[in-house]
Amino acid sequence: MAALTFLFVVSLLCALTLWKRLTSKSKIPKGLKPLPGPKGYPVVGSVPDVPEKNSFVKFAEWGKEFGPIYNTNLAGSNHVWILSDDIARDLLAKKGAIYSDRPHIPALISDNRTSAQYLPLLSKNDGWTRQRKFANVIMRESENALFHRYPETEAKRMLVELLDDPSRYNHALESFISRVTCRLAWGHSEASDELKQRARELLIGVSPTGALGNKLPFLMSLPDWLVPAKAWERRRAATERKFFEIMQGEVESDLKEKKAPKSWMRTFLENRSKFGFQYELEGAYAVGMHGIAGALTIAAPMQTFCLAMCHYPQYLPMLHEELDRVCGDRLPRAEDRPNLPFLRAIIRECLRWRPPVPTGIPHYLTQDDEYNGYFIPKGTTMHPLEWAIARDPQLFPDPEAFNPLRWVQPEYPTYKEPLTQYPTIINITQFGYGRRVCQGMTVADEDLLIGIGSIAWLFNIDRLPGDVSTPPTEPAVVTDPEVVENLTLGLNEKASLSSEELNAGMEEPKSPTKEDILISKYSYPGTYPASAVKKTETPKPVEEKKVVKIDPTLDFTTLLIAKPLPFQFSLTPRNTERAQKARTVFQEGVERGDYKGSREFWGADQGKNSPLGWGKV
Template sequence: MAVLSFLSVLLVLCALVLWKRLITSRGRKLPRGLKKLPGPKGMVSPIITRATIRRLSQSPSQSWAQKSLIILYFTGYPIIGSVPDVPEKNGFIKFSDWAKEYGPIYQVNLAGHNHVWISSDEISRDLLAKKGAIYSDRPHIPALIDDNRTAAQYLPLSSKNDGWTRQRRFANVIMRESEKALFYRYPELEAKRMLVELMDEPSKYNHALESFISRVTCRLAWGHSEANEELKQRARELLIGVSPTGALGNKIPFLMSLPDWLVPAKAWERRRARTERRFFELMQQQVESDMREKKAPQSWMRMFLEARSKWGFQYELEGAYAVGMHGIAGALTIAAPMQTFCLAMCHYPQYMPMLHEEIDRVCGDRLPRSEDRPNLPFLRAVIRECLRWRPPVPTGIPHYLIQDDEYNGYHIPAGSVMHPLEWAIAREPELFPDPEAFNPLRWIDPSYPTYREPLTQYPTIINSTQFGYGRRTCQGQAVSDEDLLIGIGSIAWLFTLCQHPEDTATSQPPDTPTVEPEATNGQHGIRIHEKASISSEELNAGLNEMEPAPTMEDIILTKYVYPGQYPDDPKPQIEEHKPVQPTLERVTSLSEKPGETFKGSKFDPKTIDPTLDFTTLLIAKPMPFRFQLTVRDQKRAQKVRELFNEGVENGAYTPSREFWGENHGTDKPLGWGKV
């Protein structure tokens, strides 16, 4: 009887919610002379029937609380729009496909909310930059305990308000000052540790790359690297909280209004927020202690504390959050292009010799450093192409429209969530010929529309579309640029990357088990095999048919003088070349019918393209795969070890710190949550 009463209350509540939604939708009228944006119609889910309720009530595998939540979802939120049409895996490809069908700006109903998708850089600038006064807010993220728009805790996710203004002003200063100091050489310092880790434990390449970024970011934020593992965990947990496909509260928002005991996802988020707050507080206290003892390294936190009253922060830990969120934002995104670099070099091996040629000529037997930037245009082209080919945030960071607007005769209603769809923007065919191919030459060859001069400055990732539009442009562009230049440059200086030999062989039956060789520390033939191989017979056939790639000298240096060229080298006359076009062709659809590409949950990236096995959260990172990592020169390897050992003796490289006790605080009030 009690259960039936509880269920009755839920059903009444759902009816009220549905009535309110219907009344609201009737009040929306299209302004005279304007058209509705095109887009998929979506679908309407049926109201749950008595038979369904009876079947749920008799299911032994679910508690009454879970059954009631399911009923509440289907009855209170019947209009789910196009949600079923979007696969959880690589949904950005589906949105890109819709752009080809409906045009460069269209709208989609996702669970009752209007989402506008923009696949054109020009339209993104017209709306999000030129009309920034009404397009610069952020949408509400239901899964977060504190309102991301007003809490002054999450600067990248905050609405345009006083907290956003003062924290953005603070961020401008700390980024500018640290850039002037070449980021205190922290990337160059941590690159040595990363290379040693890659030599010693190659199967943990993802860990080595992510640790490189998190250690640099920890040093920039607080002056020390010991919190790198904790920072990575804080970043992972927040990423789950903000991703549409992550936390349950983002998929079913009304859950966040129910008690913690009824919704484990809400209890998880509350614990995450408390742990994050305490972590930021501890890191600030550490820097305060270092400053009292006059041993504080340069850091963003030190800049804040040296002029604490200058920034006008309004609550006790606002400065701690302002610094900490920049740390988390860096740890979330910068490692992804480094992992993409490994992926690209395995499937487009013709560019590896070109990269080696440039780095060897400019750097010789020393590691790359910041001053080499003007003389490394091909390295910068590789980095820029990594961001274009596999954008870290393929759906773009969403904006929120605060009032009705119109564009080219179309009505855009207030409350729309605006998505600059980076996956599509980075594939505009007029700007990026053969957009599915990884081709860094498009940035340094004058025959391409993306070519810019001078090559001492271009190509660059600064101000690329991946960093956002208008007033919401990412302020960490310079540190991202520095990390990637030093990180990827150092890997190419020491290693050769290529596909695993067993993945390029076509004679082995597909079901034949493989026995992985043991990795040898610092020796040739290091093999990475953390996860199963991602291979394709068509792709391998394409690789086998490739002719030897022209050298960098043949393609670039013979055409014109460019930074880093040996001054005494003659400039021979050769025939005009055609840009190198990789021959690998991407299979684009599971279906033979147009418009059915990647439809629903049947999409399998391994079937479609071996380079499209990505994580499902907001930050798209290549899933671990195996490849061969070979030390190019044993003298260089030995030099790196010597430099690292010197740093260990001098106290430059300290082990990671655990903050929450045994097992990182599992089952304690504060600690790591399950991810």
Template sequence: MAPLTLIVASSSLVLYALWKLFAASKGRRIPRGLKPLPGPKGTATKLNSKQLSRYKTDIPKGYPIVGSVPDVPEKNSFITFADWGKIYGPIYQVNLAGSNHVWISTDEIARDLLAKKGAIYSDRPHIPALIDDNRTSAQYLPLLSKNEGWTRQRKFANVIMRESEKAVFHRYPEIEAKRMLVELLDKPDQYNHALESFIARVTCRLAWGHSEASDELKQRARELLIGVSPTGALGNKIPFVMDLPDWLSPTKAWERRRARTERKFFETMQRQVEQDSQEGKAAPSWMKLFLDSRSKWGFKYELEGAYAVGMHGIAGALTIAAPMQTFCLAMVHYPQFLPILHEELDRVCGDRLPVAEDRPNLPFLRAVIRECLRWRPPVPTGIPHELTQDDEYNGYFIPKGSVMHPLEWAIARDPNLFPDPEAFNPLRWVEPGYPTYQEPLTQYPTIINSTQFGYGRRTCQGQAVSDEDMFIGLGSIAWLFTMEKTKDGDDESETSDTFTSPEAEKMDIPSIALNEKASISQEELNTGVNKLSIPTKEQNILAQYEYPGTPPTATTKKNAVKKDKKSKIDPTLDYSVLLIAKPLPFKFTLKPRDLGRAEKVRKSFNEGRENGEYEDPKEYWGEQHGKGKEFGWSKV
């Protein structure tokens, strides 16, 4: 059996390679009068050694059949693609295993193509590792091609998102923020779990009206993320393995069980809301909105409504926790901004947690959130589009079938729009001297319509949910906690038993010229920040810190010589390798700023628990989450 298996696998690989070579050769035909986009095997070969020395990346060589795949690192590949953009220009192409991938490094070009020409740039590429074709199955709205299923599910999504926003998301983020804070008080070293659980619980409540499925939703999200990531499932790296029988392809068998379990989970959740509705106890949710007018949506198969709701649940659980984890990373490595955030929250909220109505009065909190998305975008390579017909741009030919990547990592680092782009600096959103400043500050800054949510007809419809979750979640964390790097000998798992906010007592904390309603005028900021030679309160605070992106002084240069070689590795770039890039867990000290606030939060949570407001997670597949059974958790 083993020799036969080897022969079948080898023959399949050879046939797949020949087919890719043939497909690639067809794609090289360029219409007269146009030229191919630059890229490996093109422009790079014309650069001399002096020119090449300007770049901090190896020049991709390109190989037969596999193209530039060997030149792409698995970890932080988005940095490599951004570096290649400095070599080849703001739009270039790369052959990856026979597929033509086009990388876009500026917002202007991304809008020119993906938004203005959305009629031909709004498809999604095929994801070979999924059992059901993502383009036509009507299971995953963000991954669907532009077809009837996409149209009807997008209309449905517009309605459920609009109704949720009108209802202030049923206060679910505010309810779950209390549970998250108690978990952070009790187990601060497990902050990643607490943040992800917060998002999963809010999303479960929005999707189905209760939170008990949060652990299951997180697992469904993890498994799907592996299935859709280029660096995840083997089927995305070597697609032919998905054409083999299950017994010969463990990755295909894994995906089949994942899809089967997901379908069963979505069906179970729909049935539960149906039962709740019959008993008159269904809480507001997207599923209830669907069930209350099931026939009006025109869904074509039995569980399309279950998938339409479930997919939005998974999408929320996948993405929103990443920038929340980035917030912790930023506050620890750029501590000069935490006292400013504390001052704003204390002034606006006092001794209560932030609520939705505080949004206009908390511009610096919104600036921090906006900067988290820019500094470390959760989808740094951008969600890819696929071109449905040949096109040209500025004299360059772009062939049909090209996978188009709005490279968010590069777009968010345009030095003309974001001076000192590698530094985390929320002030760029609230000070008039920066290109990104907008008024009024009761509305701006905002993450709504930022490039991270996509382009044109593929813009994410869950922006308002993401915005509310991060506003309430991160605002609550900053209201209660201070955080700092773990010092040698510190136990990062301990919480404080005393008031631990010396910043508020030792520093004259600035209000960045905010009045009581946070309406900053141009005149106030110009006078208070830009014109006077006397340092502002804010500048006094910032001057106490050195951080990545600070212009080197004599002292920092001297200290840099003493640093160990290992310190050259940027600790803020230790990220996961899947499509959604999350900062890997790290150690830091998380302590309550005020014991009175901590006890108030704990008391409120306990009262809610006694009233049945907080449900414990539920296991859906039995012992060990269905290990070895037809349905259950797969290894991730």
């Protein structure tokens, strides 16, 4: 009987949803035309054609067929995909008044648009305005204070963890970011494991391929006992709220005892009335959401760095040379930034080559609009497809190759001076558009500079013996001595790239890779426009089977934040002296009381079978 009731309710809700979609479609005004896009199927639209893994590649492939802006129907919802930076700026920035909202995320218990709990996901309302102002204050204060040296402090612990157990590099890198973020948010690092778990669970809740409620929204209107996914989300939200409440209470206690380290929460508590928060825990959520937002996203490019160095090893000796010249026998620090252009180029290329959010953070259109004769209806979810935007072959020649030289050699269209400032990740497209630009980009910039710089300062990174997998292309590199020498003109010596650095580890230059070779050999990835691809196929016997190769650098997670899945590689100290140096400076911090272990919040087994605790991820 219960099963029949459930099927009846599901059928009724599906019918109601279909009726709503069919009756709420906007009529196309005279003189305009609908955006092109895949036809799809009845009711479900193009959902069956979108793979759960690396869906961004499919959306980029559609762009070759339908153009740099096209429309898809995904289970009755209208989604527009933007594959051009210029178009994204025209719509999401210049028309920010109507393109700055966020879509509803069905799987969350509290409405992400209005609850003032999730700043990055809020609609453009009073809560969003209040918390944006707060974010501007805490980010500016942190940047001016060099982030209180928290990244430099935690880099020392990370290096020792990598020395002790390099196979757990994912844990070490994510812990580094989480500990820095915990210190920034609340002044202490002990809650780092809990922050990572809060980030993982929320990521499931907001990802289209994560929580079941996002795939089948009608389930969220059913009772908890009937939908385990809804009960999971309710427990997640309650645990998150309690965690933020605990952390705020601890900083309040530290302030009373006059021992509170610098933190975002301390800034809030010392200026409560200034920010005008409207409910009891709004300040706790404003701080906590900044912590969650950085806990996993910033770790992804660090993992990408390890992946890139295994498949493009010619660049690691160049990075070593720069770090040795600038830092010598000490770890990198914030003041080194102007003198480390190649390190910044490596970081910038990691974010371009494998963007942490390849589908982009979606915007939501609040009224009907038109673009170049095309009609875009109110209620459309807009996606700046970062995977494609970062692969414009006019701006990024040979875009599938990891090539940091594109940022430091004048022959590339992305080169910019002075090298004491550029390249930089500040204000790049991966941090969003218009009024929804991520306010934590300076934190990410500092974490990556110190984190990746410290790893490269200490370690060699190599593929394991016997690993014959190769990336799809080799980058076109410039090794002309005259070209190399031109890089130093008008720059101070430390901020320039030496000829030895640019040529270190390089092989003889190869012919530029052609797009048709890439596409014919690999099923991933690529966003070249169809007009730029010239296919030349050699006839083959009918009986011959085509072997499809998969790019080994594209084994990514399926959630909104796409990070490389763990892989095996060799991580060894460059020499024993540096390894000992890393252990010595960490031990000195231990003796000063800089480091404490992680703590548990919910009792045995992290609260398993309890009202609050860790959920299954």
